Each structure stands twice: as C-alpha cells, then as structure tokens.
Amino acid sequence: MRLLFGTVLALVIAAAIGLGATWIALTQGTAYGGVTIGAWTGWPKNGTQGIDPYARAMVARSGELPVGSGDGVAFYANADDAGLALDGRCDVLLSGITPQARFWTLTLYDPEGRLVANSAQRHGFTSQEIIRNADGSFDITVGPRARPGNWLPTGGVDKYLLVLRLYDTPIGMAMRTGRDAPMPAITKRACL
Amino acid sequence: MIRLALWLLGALLLAGIVHLATVLILPRMATQDAYARVSAIAPVNAVVPIPTPTPEKAVLPFMDPAFEVSICRYDLSRGPLKFSVPISQAYTSVSFYTRSDIAYYAINDRAAGRRVIELDLMTAAQRAELPENEDITAADRLIVASPTTTGLIVIRALAPETGWIPAVRSALASAQCRPQ
Numbered sequence: 604m605r606l607l608f609g610t611v612l613a614l615v616i617a618a619a620i621g622l623g624a625t626w627i628a629l630t631q632g633t634a635y636g637g638v639t640i641g642a643w644t645g646w647p648k649n650g651t652q653g654i655d656p657y658a659r660a661m662v663a664r665s666g667e668l669p670v671g672s673g674d675g676v677a678f679y680a681n682a683d684d685a686g687l688a689l690d691g692r693c694d695v696l697l698s699g700i701t702p703q704a705r706f707w708t709l710t711l712y713d714p715e716g717r718l719v720a721n722s723a724q725r726h727g728f729t730s731q732e733i734i735r736n737a738d739g740s741f742d743i744t745v746g747p748r749a750r751p752g753n754w755l756p757t758g759g760v761d762k763y764l765l766v767l768r769l770y771d772t773p774i775g776m777a778m779r780t781g782r783d784a785p786m787p788a789i790t791k792r793a794c795l
Numbered sequence: 796m797i798r799l800a801l802w803l804l805g806a807l808l809l810a811g812i813v814h815l816a817t818v819l820i821l822p823r824m825a826t827q828d829a830y831a832r833v834s835a836i837a838p839v840n841a842v843v844p845i846p847t848p849t850p851e852k853a854v855l856p857f858m859d860p861a862f863e864v865s866i867c868r869y870d871l872s873r874g875p876l877k878f879s880v881p882i883s884q885a886y887t888s889v890s891f892y893t894r895s896d897i898a899y900y901a902i903n904d905r906a907a908g909r910r911v912i913e914l915d916l917m918t919a920a921q922r923a924e925l926p927e928n929e930d931i932t933a934a935d936r937l938i939v940a941s942p943t944t945t946g947l948i949v950i951r952a953l954a955p956e957t958g959w960i961p962a963v964r965s966a967l968a969s970a971q972c973r974p975q
Contacts, residue, residue, distance in 0.1 A: 625813075651899075656819055660886075670898075673906065708953075771888075
C-alpha cells in the first residue's frame with residue numbers, strides 16, 4: 604500500500620515538475636547560447652544546424668523560421684537599457700549605430716510575433732529609409748504619439764519587442780561584446 | 796523520513812527525464828510549426844509567394860515586413876530539384892530549412908556572385924549517386940545536400956523602400972523550383 608502510494612506520488616510530482624519546467628523554459632525565452640549586447644540578445648546559432656534543443660522546441664512551438672546564418676542575424680529587445688520592460692504607452696528613444704551589415708531592418712512586434720496595427724501603417728524601418736545624423740548615427744522615437752524625425756508607432760500596446768535584423772553581416776558567433784558590435788541604446792522617456 | 800526523501804529524490808530524477816524528453820519530442824509533435832503553416836498554402840515543388848505580413852494576418856510569426864518572400868516546399872523523394880531565382884536590386888537571399896525548420900544552408904546574392912542564384916538540391920544519397928566523371932565541375936554547379944527528404948526553400952528579397960516592391964515581386968515571380 605505504501606509502495607503504491609509512493610509510486611503514484613512520485614509520478615505525479617515528476618510529471619508536474621517536468622512539464623512545468625518545459626513550459627517555463629519555452630514560454631519565458633530562456634534559450635541558451637545567446638549573445639547579449641546592451642538591451643539586445645541574439646542567437647546566431649539558431650540559424651545553423653547547431654541550434655540547441657530548447658531553441659528548436661521554441662521555434663517549433665512559435666512557428667517561426669529563424670534567420671539562416673548565411674543570411675543574417677536577428678537581435679531581440681523586450682526591455683530598455685535599464686531593464687524596464689518596453690511599454691507601448693511610453694516614448695522610447697533608440698539611438699546610436701548598428702554593427703556592420705549591408706542592410707538592416709528594425710521591426711516592432713507584439714510578444715507573439717505579430718505586427719502591431721497603427722494609424723501610420725509603419726511597422727519598422729530599413730537602413731535605407733532612416734534619416735541619419737551628420738555623423739551617421741540615428742535616433743528613432745518609438746512611442747504611441749506621432750513625432751518628428753524617425754517615428755516608430757507602438758499603437759499603444761502594453762508590451763512589445765523590437766527586432767533588429769542585420770543582413771549580410773560578418774557579425775556572428777565569434778562576437779561577444781559591444782566593441783565588436785555596437786548596438787543602439789534604448790532609453791525610456793515620458794509615458795502617456 | 797528517509798523513505799520519503801528517497802521517494803522525492805526519485806520523483807525529481809524522473810521530473811528531469813520528463814522535462815528533457817518533452818523538450819526533445821516537442822519539435823516532432825508540433826502541429827503549428829512553420830512547415831505545417833506553409834503546407835497549408837503551398838503545393839509541393841513549386842514556388843509560392845507568401846503574403847506580406849499585416850497586423851491582422853501573417854502566415855508565420857516574426858516575418859520581416861521589409862521583405863518579399865516566396866517559398867518552395869520541396870520533396871526530393873522522386874529525385875533532385877533544380878532551383879533558380881534572379882537576384883533583385885537590393886538584397887536577395889535563399890535559405891534552406893529541414894522538415895523540422897532547422898536552417899541548414901543560406902546563400903545571398905553577393906555570395907552567389909551572379910545575376911541568378913542557381914543550384915541543385917538533393918539528398919545525400921542522391922548526391923552520392925551522381926556520376927563523378929561528368930564534364931560539369933563543382934564550380935559551375937552549386938549542389939546543396941538536404942539532410943531531410945522534405946523541407947523548405949525560402950527566398951527573401953528586400954524592398955528597402957515601398958517603391959521597390961513591384962520590381963522585387965516580379966524578380967521573385969520568375970523563381971523556379973522543379974524536379975530535374
């Protein structure tokens with residue numbers, strides 16, 4: 604009787620903890636092997652056959668296709684430089700330069716990877732569209748209300764993430780620090 | 796007391812096994828992965844344009860809206876495929892994914908070095924069967940070996956400004972992916 608009780612208890616605990624750990628690992632975005640520079644994190648390995656099992660499971664679950672490593676690298680940011688979650692009701696300033704690449708695109712998504720509806724019908728910028736400062740750097744205001752210059756509308760959603768994709772870039776798995784790859788700073792400004 | 800601790804230890808070990816097993820099995824069990832989503836709109840061995848993502852509707856999550864995308868869902872069970880796409884003005888890349896959405900090869904217009912990206916796609920077994928003494932050398936002919944019999948070829952062409960879209964679309968429209 605005691606043996607039966609113990610077995611059932613052990614199995615229940617094992618199933619609960621095991622499945623719970625899987626669920627948390629796949630929903631909280633805790634994939635290994637990421638390269639973090641400032642607020643940005645990229646997983647260059649996800650575009651190769653060396654993709655780790657957690658990232659594979661996440662990709663299978665979300666239904667996305669990772670950017671192939673011969674094509675480019677994607678960097679994700681869901682918080683600003685101070686670690687505060689990006690909030691679509693606040694103005695956020697993106698400023699600086701990007702690592703070397705032939706083209707880059709910056710896109711705003713909701714946490715599920717959908718584009719966010721907005722009156723300007725703008726979902727991102729490409730490196731060709733952007734208005735630059737005299738020294739080649741750029742400033743983009745990400746916020747709910749129209750701004751002069753480069754304005755990326757958030758549509759007022761409470762949570763979003765920014766994806767910076769570098770195409771045809773020498774940046775890859777060898778890179779580790781901001782000196783190799785200068786990423787734009789993300790600073791929070793006033794909120795609605 | 797010791798007995799209970801042993802039971803808990805056993806349970807934790809088992810929990811670790813359950814966790815690893817589910818993570819490893821999930822890619823095989825996923826019914827809404829990219830391949831499944833593309834299969835719903837793309838026939839086998841044909842290049843199909845994927846609609847540009849909008850806030851309401853997107854075939855795949857996290858698509859780059861600056862790109863025009865076409866996909867060839869391939870099946871090599873009847874033999875190798877010939878693939879070609881003319882490169883557009885800005886940036887064109889071709890990425891290859893296995894049946895389980897792993898990117899195993901990607902090439903862009905600059906690496907291809909020509910006006911057309913042209914290659915042969917085959918399985919490792921089909922490649923081994925190729926006669927070696929053919930006149931065609933490897934330099935003339937890019938051969939890509941697919942780890943799986945089925946998979947996806949994703950053609951991405953950048954439209955850096957909205958005015959570019961028609962030209963980029965027409966370049967993608969002449970992409971080909973057909974059995975040899």
